[in-house]
Amino acid sequence: MGDIISFAYQYADSFALLALSSIGLVIIFGMMGVINMAHGEFMMIGAFGASFGFQWGLPLSLAIVTGVFAATAIGLLLERLVIRKLYGRLLYSLVATWGISLVLSQGALVLIGPSVPSLPNPFGTVSVGGMNFSVYRLFLVALAIALIVTLWALMRFTNFGLHARATMTEPDMAEALGVRTTRIYMVTFGLGAALAGFAGAIFGLSAQIQPTFGAAYTPIAFIVVVVAGSRNIIAGLLASALVLALVKTSFTVGFNILTGYVAMLVTALIIIRLSPTGILDLIGKLKALASQHRSSTAGTSAEETKNA
Amino acid sequence: MNISRRSLMKTSVALAATSTALAPVSAFAQEGPIKVGIIDDASGDFAAAVIPKTQGARIAIDEINAAGGVLGRELELIHYDGQSDVRRHQEFAQRAILQDEVDVLMAGYTSSEREAARAVAVENETIFWHNNQGEGGIADEYSFFTGPVPEQQILPGLEYMVEKYGKRVYVLAADYGFGQVSAQWVQASAGMAGAEVVGLEFIPLGNSEFSSSIANIQNEEPDFLFLLLVGSAQSQYFPQAQAAGIAIPSISTVNLQQGYEHKLFPAPTLENLYVPVTFIEELAQEVESAQVFVDKVRAAFPDTEYVNQMTRCAYVAVHLMAKAWEAAGTTDTPAVLEALHSGLTFDAPEGPVTLDPATHHLAMDIRLAQVQPDHSVEFVEDFGVIEPWWLKEMGVNLADTPQSRQYLPGDDPDLAAFLE
Amino acid sequence: MRELLNGRIEPGKGPVFWIVGALLVIGMLFLPGLVGRYTLLNFNSFLLMVFLATGLALLWGFCGVLSLGQSAFFGIGGYAYGIVAINLADSPWASLAGVAGGIVAAVVFAALLGWLTFYGHLRGVYVSIVTLVVTLVIESFLNQTAGPQWKIGTAHLGGNNGLGRFSGAAENIPSLTIPTGGGNSLVISGSSPTFYYVLIGLIVFTYLLLRALVNSRFGVALAAVREDPDRAETLGYDIRLLQSMTFCIGAALAAMSGLLYVAWGNFITPSVFGVTANVLPVIWVAVAGRKSLAAAILGAVVLQWGAQQLAISGGEWALIVQGALLVLVVLLLPEGLLSLRQQYSRMRDVRSSSLKSQSRQG
Structure with a gap:
C-alpha cells in the first residue's frame, strides 16, 4: 500500500512539473508556432521578480504576482519589438529567441548578479500511510490541474478564446471578420510569458534562483508541447504530461533517474513517430483500431453463428 | 562589482608603478611581467560559484605586485571567461599558452573543464593548477592542486x-x-x-x-x-x-x-x-588569519556574495607560484618545477599549508562545519593538518619519477x- | 560539368565570381607563412566546422529541413573516430580507419533517424524537435559513462570528462595520421600547416561537389521539396527518399567536422551534444544566409571568430552582444547577410517585376 501511495505521489509530482514547466510554451509554440527558445528565461524572470518582490517586503503571494508581471511585461515588449516581425518566418523565431535568451540570462547576470535569495516555502509536510510528503509538491499538482482547466475554459468560453482560435487557424479569415489579429497575437504571447513567469516564480519556492535557472526547462517543455500536438493544445498538454510522467515515474522507480529520463525522451520520439500531429490523434487512432478489431471479431463470431 | 574591480585594478597598477619606481633597476625588469593565465567561468551555469575564485587570484596578484612583484617583475593577470563551456576552456588554454605564453595556467571548475585545459597545458609542458576540490588521484608532472582530495x-x-x-x-x-x-x-x-x-x-x-x-x-x-x-x-x-x-x-x-x-x-x-x-x-569566526582574508576580499570586492573555498584556493595557488618563482630565480619550467618540489609552505587563510613534492597536492588543515537551524555555521571538529597520502600509497613520487595518469x-x- | 558548377541554384556565377573565389583560395594558401602557431591552430578549429555548416545549409536552405540535431552526427563522428583510432592505436592506419568509422557511423545513424522522421511523415519544426531530442538522449547517456565498465574495446568513454580521459592511464586520441609506406607515417597535428592545407583542400572539394549536387537534377528536386512538399510529391518526387538522402549527406558532413575536431584537439566530451552545440550551426547558417553554400562557409568561420573575440575582449557583455546581434540580423536581414545581395538584385529587377504584375492585373 505504501508503495502505491508513494508511486502515485511521485507520478503526480512528475506530471505537475512537466505540465507547469510547459504551460507557457504550449500557448506560444502550440498556438502561435513561435519557437520560443527564451521560454526558460521567462521562467527565470518570474523567479527573479518574485524574489525581488519578497525582498521588498511584499507577502509571498504578491511577490509571485510581481514575478508574473515582470515576465508579462518583458514578454509583451519583446512581442512588439521582435516576435511580431517573425510571424511569417517561424523557423527564424528560433534564432531570434535564442538571441533573446542569451541577452536575458546574461543580462540578469550582469545587472543583478549570479544569484538572488530563494523564496521561503510556506508549506509543511503531510503524513500518509507512514510516509511523509511535501505539501508544496501536492500544491503544484493542484495548481497544474487548475491552470489547465482555467486555460481550457478561457479558450472555450470567452470571446478572447474564440478570436484566438480563429486567428491561429485562419488568420486572414479572422482578420476579414473583424478580429484584430495583431492584438490577439500580442495578448497570446503575453499570456504565454505570464504563465512561464508564474511557473518560474512557483518553482522559485524550492530552487536556487540564478540567471541560468530556466535553461534546463526549455527542451523538456518543447518535448511535452510537441507530443501534445496541434489539434487541441490544452487537452493535448494534459494527455502528454500524463503519459510522459507515467513513463518517467515508472522507469525511475523501476530503475533509476537516468533511465526514467531517457525512457521519457524515447517515448516522446515513439509518439511523434506514430502520430506527428500529437498524442490525441494517436489515442484516436488506437481507439479506431480497437473498435475495428472489436467489430471484426464481432463479425467473425456472427458468421460462425450463421454457419452453425 | 564592475566598478570595484576596475578601481581595484587601477590602484594595483598605481602601486605596481610606484614599487617598480622604487625598486633598483635590475636586469629582470627588462623581461616584462610574469604572466598568470586564468580561465574561470564568469558567465554561464557555474558563474555564481566560480566568480569568487577569480577574486582570490586577483587579490593575491595585487598583494604580490604591491610588495614589489616577483624577481623584480610584475605579475600580470591574463583572464579568460570560460563561459561554463568545455570547448572555451580548450580554446583559451591554447591561446593562453601558445599566444600569450603564460608562465602558469590555472583553469577549470568541473572535472571536464579541468581536463580540457589541463590536456593542453601538459602537452605544452606548462605548469597547471586546479583550484577547487576534486576527486583526486591525478599524478602528473605539470599539474598541481590546491583543493582537498x-x-x-x-x-x-x-x-x-x-x-x-x-x-x-x-x-x-x-x-x-x-x-x-x-x-x-x-x-x-x-x-x-x-x-x-x-x-x-x-x-x-x-x-x-x-x-x-x-x-x-x-x-x-x-x-x-x-x-x-x-x-x-x-x-x-x-x-x-x-x-x-x-x-x-x-x-x-x-x-x-x-x-x-x-x-x-x-x-x-x-x-x-x-x-x-x-x-x-x-571560518573567520574561529581563525584570525581567515578573518584577515575575508576582510581583504570584502574590501576589494564589496559586492561579493560569498568568500568560498575557491577564493582561498586560487589565492594560495598564486602565492605558492610566486614563492616557487622566487626560489627558482627564474620562470623556466624545469627550475620552477624543482622549486615546487622543495616542500614550499604558505600561510593560507586557514593556517599553514605545505605543497607535497611527491603528489603535487597540499597538506592542509581540515575542519568539520555543521549548518545550524538558522544557517549559521559551527565548527564541530578540527581534524588538524591532513597529508595527501593516498597517491604516495600508490607509489607515486612526482619529485623523482615524473608520470601522467589518474589513479x-x-x-x-x-x-x-x-x-x- | 561546367553547367553543374555554374548552375542556377547555388548563388554566384560568371567569371567575376570564379576569379574572386580562386584568388581568395590562393591567397589563403599563404596564411601559414604569415601567422604564428597559435593563430593557425585557432583558425583550423574554425575551418573544420565548415563541413557542419555546409551540411546544414544543404539540409535547411536547399531541402527545407531544419535539423536541430546536426551535433548528434558531429558527436557521433568524433566519438567513432576516437574509439576506432584508440583501438587501432598501434596501426599506422588507425586514424584513417577512424575517419571511415566516423563517417559510416554517422550515416548509418542518419539513415535510421531519417526513417524515424521523414518516413513518419514528420515535417517542419517537428523534425527539428525530434533531432534535438535524439541528441539530448545521447548526451545524457554519455555523461554517465565515467565508470571503468563503459568501454568499447580499449577505449573508455570517460563520461563527462571526455573520451579516454578517465581511465587511469589516459588514452590519447591519435591525431590525423597518414601512412607514407615503409612503416613510416605522417602525423598531422592540429596546429600544423599541413592540417590547414588538408582543410582548405577538403573545403574547396566539398564546396564544388555540393555545388554540382545542388545544381543537378537532384538539387532541382530538393528545391521543389523545399518550396512545396505536397506539390513535389504530386509531381512524382519521392520526397521522403530525397529528404532522407540529404539528411545522410548532411550527417556525413557533420561527422567530417566532428572527426576533424577530435583529430585537431585530441579531445571530445558529451557537451558537443548539448543544446548550445546544436543551435550554433543554425545561427551561422541563418545569419550568413541559408540558401548559399558559400555564405554558410564564410558564416561559420566569421561568426566563430567573432564569438571568440567577443568572449576574449567583451568579458561579461560578450553573450549579450552576441544575442542582440542575432536578433538584429534576423529582424533586419530576413535571409541573413545574403539578403543584402538579394536586395540589390531586387532593386535592379523592380521595374520588370512591376511591369509583370501590371500586365497580370490588366
Whole structure:
C-alpha cells in the first residue's frame, strides 16, 4: 500500500512539473508556432521578480504576482519589438529567441548578479500511510490541474478564446471578420510569458534562483508541447504530461533517474513517430483500431453463428 | 562589482608603478611581467560559484605586485571567461599558452573543464593548477592542486558521521567523473569504518527532481546521508528533502564551500548538514588569519556574495607560484618545477599549508562545519593538518619519477576490496 | 560539368565570381607563412566546422529541413573516430580507419533517424524537435559513462570528462595520421600547416561537389521539396527518399567536422551534444544566409571568430552582444547577410517585376 501511495505521489509530482514547466510554451509554440527558445528565461524572470518582490517586503503571494508581471511585461515588449516581425518566418523565431535568451540570462547576470535569495516555502509536510510528503509538491499538482482547466475554459468560453482560435487557424479569415489579429497575437504571447513567469516564480519556492535557472526547462517543455500536438493544445498538454510522467515515474522507480529520463525522451520520439500531429490523434487512432478489431471479431463470431 | 574591480585594478597598477619606481633597476625588469593565465567561468551555469575564485587570484596578484612583484617583475593577470563551456576552456588554454605564453595556467571548475585545459597545458609542458576540490588521484608532472582530495575530506568526515550517528549510510552522487569516483571513496571509507552503504544513487547532471530518491531514502531510513551533489539544479535536493520532512543528518564535500547554498536557501533548509572544509567564509569566526582574508576580499570586492573555498584556493595557488618563482630565480619550467618540489609552505587563510613534492597536492588543515537551524555555521571538529597520502600509497613520487595518469580507487587493492 | 558548377541554384556565377573565389583560395594558401602557431591552430578549429555548416545549409536552405540535431552526427563522428583510432592505436592506419568509422557511423545513424522522421511523415519544426531530442538522449547517456565498465574495446568513454580521459592511464586520441609506406607515417597535428592545407583542400572539394549536387537534377528536386512538399510529391518526387538522402549527406558532413575536431584537439566530451552545440550551426547558417553554400562557409568561420573575440575582449557583455546581434540580423536581414545581395538584385529587377504584375492585373 505504501508503495502505491508513494508511486502515485511521485507520478503526480512528475506530471505537475512537466505540465507547469510547459504551460507557457504550449500557448506560444502550440498556438502561435513561435519557437520560443527564451521560454526558460521567462521562467527565470518570474523567479527573479518574485524574489525581488519578497525582498521588498511584499507577502509571498504578491511577490509571485510581481514575478508574473515582470515576465508579462518583458514578454509583451519583446512581442512588439521582435516576435511580431517573425510571424511569417517561424523557423527564424528560433534564432531570434535564442538571441533573446542569451541577452536575458546574461543580462540578469550582469545587472543583478549570479544569484538572488530563494523564496521561503510556506508549506509543511503531510503524513500518509507512514510516509511523509511535501505539501508544496501536492500544491503544484493542484495548481497544474487548475491552470489547465482555467486555460481550457478561457479558450472555450470567452470571446478572447474564440478570436484566438480563429486567428491561429485562419488568420486572414479572422482578420476579414473583424478580429484584430495583431492584438490577439500580442495578448497570446503575453499570456504565454505570464504563465512561464508564474511557473518560474512557483518553482522559485524550492530552487536556487540564478540567471541560468530556466535553461534546463526549455527542451523538456518543447518535448511535452510537441507530443501534445496541434489539434487541441490544452487537452493535448494534459494527455502528454500524463503519459510522459507515467513513463518517467515508472522507469525511475523501476530503475533509476537516468533511465526514467531517457525512457521519457524515447517515448516522446515513439509518439511523434506514430502520430506527428500529437498524442490525441494517436489515442484516436488506437481507439479506431480497437473498435475495428472489436467489430471484426464481432463479425467473425456472427458468421460462425450463421454457419452453425 | 564592475566598478570595484576596475578601481581595484587601477590602484594595483598605481602601486605596481610606484614599487617598480622604487625598486633598483635590475636586469629582470627588462623581461616584462610574469604572466598568470586564468580561465574561470564568469558567465554561464557555474558563474555564481566560480566568480569568487577569480577574486582570490586577483587579490593575491595585487598583494604580490604591491610588495614589489616577483624577481623584480610584475605579475600580470591574463583572464579568460570560460563561459561554463568545455570547448572555451580548450580554446583559451591554447591561446593562453601558445599566444600569450603564460608562465602558469590555472583553469577549470568541473572535472571536464579541468581536463580540457589541463590536456593542453601538459602537452605544452606548462605548469597547471586546479583550484577547487576534486576527486583526486591525478599524478602528473605539470599539474598541481590546491583543493582537498578524498582522503582529506571523505575519509575523516565519514568516520565522524559513523561514530556520531551510526553505520547505515545512503549516498546520492552526481553521475559523472567527480561524483562516481567520490562515491567509490565513500564506499571504501564506509568499508574501512565498518559502516554499510544501504543505498547508492547516481543523479544525472542537471537533474532537479528528487521525489523518487526521497521516497527511497524514507524507505531505507539510513543513519546519515552522504551527498555528492553538484550544480544549482542538483542543489534543489535540499528544499525538496526538507519539504518532505527528511530530518536525517547529512554530510557533503561539495555544498556550502562552493555554491554557498546556505546563503541562498532560506533557513532551515540545510539544517544539520556537515561539510569537511579547508576554508569557508564562516571560518573567520574561529581563525584570525581567515578573518584577515575575508576582510581583504570584502574590501576589494564589496559586492561579493560569498568568500568560498575557491577564493582561498586560487589565492594560495598564486602565492605558492610566486614563492616557487622566487626560489627558482627564474620562470623556466624545469627550475620552477624543482622549486615546487622543495616542500614550499604558505600561510593560507586557514593556517599553514605545505605543497607535497611527491603528489603535487597540499597538506592542509581540515575542519568539520555543521549548518545550524538558522544557517549559521559551527565548527564541530578540527581534524588538524591532513597529508595527501593516498597517491604516495600508490607509489607515486612526482619529485623523482615524473608520470601522467589518474589513479582511481579501484587501482588500490585496499580500497578495491570494498567496492562492488 | 561546367553547367553543374555554374548552375542556377547555388548563388554566384560568371567569371567575376570564379576569379574572386580562386584568388581568395590562393591567397589563403599563404596564411601559414604569415601567422604564428597559435593563430593557425585557432583558425583550423574554425575551418573544420565548415563541413557542419555546409551540411546544414544543404539540409535547411536547399531541402527545407531544419535539423536541430546536426551535433548528434558531429558527436557521433568524433566519438567513432576516437574509439576506432584508440583501438587501432598501434596501426599506422588507425586514424584513417577512424575517419571511415566516423563517417559510416554517422550515416548509418542518419539513415535510421531519417526513417524515424521523414518516413513518419514528420515535417517542419517537428523534425527539428525530434533531432534535438535524439541528441539530448545521447548526451545524457554519455555523461554517465565515467565508470571503468563503459568501454568499447580499449577505449573508455570517460563520461563527462571526455573520451579516454578517465581511465587511469589516459588514452590519447591519435591525431590525423597518414601512412607514407615503409612503416613510416605522417602525423598531422592540429596546429600544423599541413592540417590547414588538408582543410582548405577538403573545403574547396566539398564546396564544388555540393555545388554540382545542388545544381543537378537532384538539387532541382530538393528545391521543389523545399518550396512545396505536397506539390513535389504530386509531381512524382519521392520526397521522403530525397529528404532522407540529404539528411545522410548532411550527417556525413557533420561527422567530417566532428572527426576533424577530435583529430585537431585530441579531445571530445558529451557537451558537443548539448543544446548550445546544436543551435550554433543554425545561427551561422541563418545569419550568413541559408540558401548559399558559400555564405554558410564564410558564416561559420566569421561568426566563430567573432564569438571568440567577443568572449576574449567583451568579458561579461560578450553573450549579450552576441544575442542582440542575432536578433538584429534576423529582424533586419530576413535571409541573413545574403539578403543584402538579394536586395540589390531586387532593386535592379523592380521595374520588370512591376511591369509583370501590371500586365497580370490588366
